[in-house]
Amino acid sequence: MPKPKHILVIRLSAMGDVAMSVPVLRAFSQQHPNIKLTVLTREFFKPFFRDLENVTVFSADLKGRHKGFLGLYKLSKELKILGIDQVADLHNVLRTKVLKVFFFGKTFKQVNKGREEKKALVEGHKFEQLKTTHERYADVFRKLGYTINLSYLSFPEQAKLDQSIQELLGKDIKNWIGIAPFAQYQSKMYPLDLLERVIATLSKTHKVLLFGGGEKEVRALDVIQNKYENVINLAGKLSLDQELNVISNLDVMLCMDSGNAHIAAMLGRKVITIWNVTHPYAGFAPFNQVEGNSLLANRNQFPLIPTSIYGNKYPENYKEAARTIAPETVIKKIESVL
Numbered sequence: 001m002p003k004p005k006h007i008l009v010i011r012l013s014a015m016g017d018v019a020m021s022v023p024v025l026r027a028f029s030q031q032h033p034n035i036k037l038t039v040l041t042r043e044f045f046k047p048f049f050r051d052l053e054n055v056t057v058f059s060a061d062l063k064g065r066h067k068g069f070l071g072l073y074k075l076s077k078e079l080k081i082l083g084i085d086q087v088a089d090l091h092n093v094l095r096t097k098v099l100k101v102f103f104f105g106k107t108f109k110q111v112n113k114g115r116e117e118k119k120a121l122v123e124g125h126k127f128e129q130l131k132t133t134h135e136r137y138a139d140v141f142r143k144l145g146y147t148i149n150l151s152y153l154s155f156p157e158q159a160k161l162d163q164s165i166q167e168l169l170g171k172d173i174k175n176w177i178g179i180a181p182f183a184q185y186q187s188k189m190y191p192l193d194l195l196e197r198v199i200a201t202l203s204k205t206h207k208v209l210l211f212g213g214g215e216k217e218v219r220a221l222d223v224i225q226n227k228y229e230n231v232i233n234l235a236g237k238l239s240l241d242q243e244l245n246v247i248s249n250l251d252v253m254l255c256m257d258s259g260n261a262h263i264a265a266m267l268g269r270k271v272i273t274i275w276n277v278t279h280p281y282a283g284f285a286p287f288n289q290v291e292g293n294s295l296l297a298n299r300n301q302f303p304l305i306p307t308s309i310y311g312n313k314y315p316e317n318y319k320e321a322a323r324t325i326a327p328e329t330v331i332k333k334i335e336s337v338l
Contacts, residue, residue, distance in 0.1 A: 006036045006083055007144065010099070011090040012060055015259035016284070017133070018045045021090055022052070022266040023287045024137040027153040029053045032146060038082060047241045048266070051156045058082070062095075069098065076102035088140045109143040111136050118282055118309050132283045150287075155268025159245035169209070169232060169246070175338050177202055178246075178253040178269075180211040180260035181221070188257050188311040190274040190322045190330075196224055197327040198254075202334065203230040209246065211235060211260055252337045254330070257311065261286040270337050274330070276322040277314040279306035295333060298324035 011021045018041055025037060029052055036054050043059035058079065060066050066075040076099055087103055089096045089110040100108045114136065120126045138148045161169070169176075179199065183189050199208055208228075210221045212235035225233040234246065247253065247260075248267045255261035255271060257278045264271045265286035272293045273286060280294045299305050302321040307314035 005034070006038065006085045007141075008038050008040060008058075008079060008082075008084045008087045009090060010040045010087065010096050012041055012062065012093075012095065013091075015045070016262045017091075018042075019048055019259060019262035019266050020133050020284075020287065021137055022048050023153065024090075024134055024141075024148070024150065025049070025052055025055055026155075026266075027138070027150050028141055028146070028148050029055055030153050031148060038079075038084070040079070044240065047244055048263075050241070050244075072098045073102060075099070086144050088144060090137050090140060107144060109140050111140050114283070121279075121282060122306055122308055124304065127281065129281050130283045132285065134287055136283070156248065159248045161245055161249065162242070165238070165242060165246060168234075168237070169207070172207065174205070174207040174230065175251040176209060176249060177206050177334060177338075178209050178211060178250040178260075178264065180253070180255045180258065182212050182217050183256040183258040183311070185311045187277045187307075187314050187319050189276060190256065190325070191320050192220065194323065194325075194327050196227075198330045198334075199224060199231060200228055201327070201331050203228045206230065206338075207232070209234055209250070211243070211247075252334055254334060255286075257284060265289060272330070272333055272337060274322055274325060275305075276311070276320070277302075277305055277307045277318050278309070278311045282306055282309050284309075293333070293337070295325050295330060297321035 011018050029037060033054060039049055039055060039057050040060055041057060046057045049055050049057050060075060065071060072095060087106055087108040092110040092113060114130060117130050121130060134150055138150055141148050181192060181195050202208055208231045210233045212221055218236040221233040221235050225231045247264050250269050252270045252272060253264035255273050257273060257275050261271050261273050265288060271286045271289050274295050276297055285294055297305055301324055302318055305321060307318055
């Protein structure tokens with residue numbers, strides 16, 4: 001029987017989860033260069049896959065022509081035309097289960113999200129490192145019959161910055177520190193007053209580039225930019241493509257447990273993460289980072305951490321558990337990585 005030559009990879013959302021798939025696909029395409037991968041995802045995420053060999057993106061229009069049951073049937077027909085041999089479902093939600101029915105007869109393997117282990121972690125029955133999301137994704141390819149080693153891959157080179165971005169960032173020899181202060185839930189964020197103290201100190205000797213999105217975030221970051229020298233707010237000023245280019249040139253990125261951490265990691269950057277009510281043991285630490293780069297809230301004071309997997313559930317007095325991480329600790333960690 002001839003070997004399969006074309007795998008459909010499904011990961012539709014969310015930003016961080018899509019970004020976490022990139023190092024896995026990079027490893028796979030480097031280790032299996034003769035196999036074509038088509039990634040089914042949202043149009044917005046297309047730039048994430050721009051420098052992967054043998055990888056093309058098929059954009060799902062889930063609010064338009066691919067909406068609902070009939071839309072998914074239409075989507076399956078469009079995908080079948082491409083000559084798909086196997087399907088790696090890295091999402092495993094209702095939509096992809098419907099697609100599985102339409103791909104009847106094709107080898108279709110789905111990610112095991114480890115819900116029971118994660119439940120045990122949150123409920124405090126077991127406090128231990130669970131399998132990482134990256135390894136869970138890699139397992140899907142293993143179930144399809146392939147070897148894949150995530151410790152064996154090379155990252156893309158730093159992107160060349162276009163003229164407009166060079167003018168925006170200016171010319172000097174300072175280290176570039178990226179800081180993304182926001183996350184989906186406030187309970188995953190480092191208090192902004194403490195973060196401002198970090199920025200105030202770092203900006204004296206380094207260039208600090210601020211990342212975010214949405215009008216409220218842009219305004220908050222503008223206030224910080226206007227207070228300090230060497231601080232540039234990039235929120236709302238760049239396309240995703242341009243943002244990836246800048247991030248690929250950073251010396252270090254400071255993030256919450258959020259999508260930006262995974263974007264910086266997929267580009268091979270050093271990433272320092274601050275964890276509030278969530279915890280790296282759930283398997284969402286950014287790719288290829290040393291354990292010490294995760295700065296954790298004090299569990300002696302807040303023993304119920306992680307209060308949930310996604311940070312959406314927590315006792316009210318846990319909301320700012322990360323206040324137990326001193327700004328000096330964050331600054332020291334960044335300086336040590338530089």
